[in-house]
Amino acid sequence: MTTRAPRIRVQRRPVHGVLLLDKPLGLSSNDALQKVKWLLRAEKAGHTGTLDPLATGVLPLCFGAATKFSALQLDAPKTYEAVALLGTTTSTGDAEGEVLQQRAVDPAQLTPERLAAVQAQFTGRIQQVPPMHSALKKDGRALYEYARAGVEIERPARDIEIFELNLALVGVDQARLAIKIVVKCSKGTYIRTLGEDIGAALGCGAHLSFLRRTDTGGLGVDRCITLQALEALDEDARLAHVQPVDALLAGHQAITLDEHEAGRFLSGLRRRGHGPDAPAVAVYGQQPRALLGVGHVRAGELIPDRLLSPLEIQQILLGVPTGANASPSKTQDTACEHAGTSKATP
Template sequence: MAKRKPADLNLLLAVDKPLGCTSHDVVAKVRRAVHERRVGHAGTLDPLATGVMIIGVGQATRLLGMLTLDSKSYVADIHFGYETNTDDSEGEPTRTVEPDQSLFDEEGARRVLSGFLGASEQVPPAFSAISVDGVRSYKRARSGDEVVLPARPIEVSAADLISISLDPESGNPVWTVAFSVSKGTYIRALARDIGRAAGSAAHVSALRRTASGGVGIGQCLAVDGLDAKSARERALDPVATLNLHASSICDEQLEDVLLGRSISAPNGLPVDHGSQVALVHVGQLRAVARVDGDRFKMEHVFPQGIEGVRG
């Protein structure tokens, strides 16, 4: 087997996913744009959704599984009048309820939304990427199988009404809501449950992710026009994105780090025993180590170095 050629580009970047394409499509576009085969993403977005998607290129693909991204923020349009089998506007209607005029009342809408704040259990959409006996749920649903997924814990920290409008085609009310939620929360399922709580039926008609962890929409690049130069100029700081303390290493220490050997930790390190630390050399992330007494023990070593470290 031929040895993999070292990547010329090793970095994390955030892109603004366009409407109508899959997360896999975005990865393919980035791969072509930066001329690197090793590209991956963290946090899938549905084709209907747009917004923040974090991409790893080269060695930085190894960081994707380390990103916690515990919180996500979205702006969603919740369209009342009917539910669909996918819980969004791409699905087939499954339940119709004539919208009541009370759905145009902002105070009432805020009362309904406030009932979803805090920790709860959510039943994910049948059309989701959750595996059931090794098969993706959406594949079972598309083949006509009945899919019943177990509820799982989520947390909604914000559900703020932005506006209530009238859909020009259906004449139905649409709530535009800003959500902040825990990782693994389905906004489509929230829209379904909000519709029921309001005594109606609803689905998501538009969805935009505005933040993933600490990465916001303002840090995103457009996929169209992306190239290696712009990716390098706008690369995410991998240390900040991982939310780790950084410790600089010298040339001599770098040799040991690249061989996976432990090295001495500096005195007065502001992290606890067992914590992870990012080891940085000349503006590049070279390893993630674990604090073990007065030593750094290597856990992940990056021979080529991941660009973008600032400060």
């Protein structure tokens, strides 16, 4: 009888920020998240929307305080590069599914004019029927669970927006043709379905053979690190790839508050006299500059939406995983002091 070696328990620590991962092929978004969370020994983590296992590219991973703002990336426009192989449709809309139908592809019919017409057809506000192989839920179960059981669920079409679309005919080999797709789209867009719909519009059908996300909300793949490269680094170098929490807030207007105003805002109180209306603001304290949270300005009033905790602010300012076991009352005093704020009453 063989005995297993005892499992080594990882000592977790607070990590706050965003790591931009170039997700590898074949790995689910959650598996990628758990691997990076283990590599960083992070206490709390979440991702900003799933990428299919057969897709690669930008996957922002949020740690600690950054998880409070992950929903911002869910709503952000995204850019993809894809290849739709013409003439073959599959059960999943990609290369992983069973072949449903094969048709001959006539290159003479795929003129630049026809591609331009199809490109225009799928640009702007359109409706799209979500695929059965998706994580959308029906009666508490994901659609892909029904699909695996051979059950087809009726899905209403949803409004999406294609901001930019470029289609180009490419040769995969001597016998096969494909369409290269570059698309910038709204949330809720399924690129597999877009590839299928483009193939149907061209009269020959198609399925995706390649999918890569190159940008999400202004976070581009050129800023990402691969999982393999991250694994090769030592612990300090891995942490150096964690970007500040406000990397997620590029579209927010910055507002800096003085000591007394910052303390009140951090307590969740509305503040007056902060300029014209703004739907999204990132709020900072002074000396040293510290992110306090996000909010919006309406009728000259700054209204908090999501706030960092005093403990999170303290840990971010100190730059080390300290205070994890500190008592809340003592931590709040220390955090407010470091953020240039103080506990305050209205």
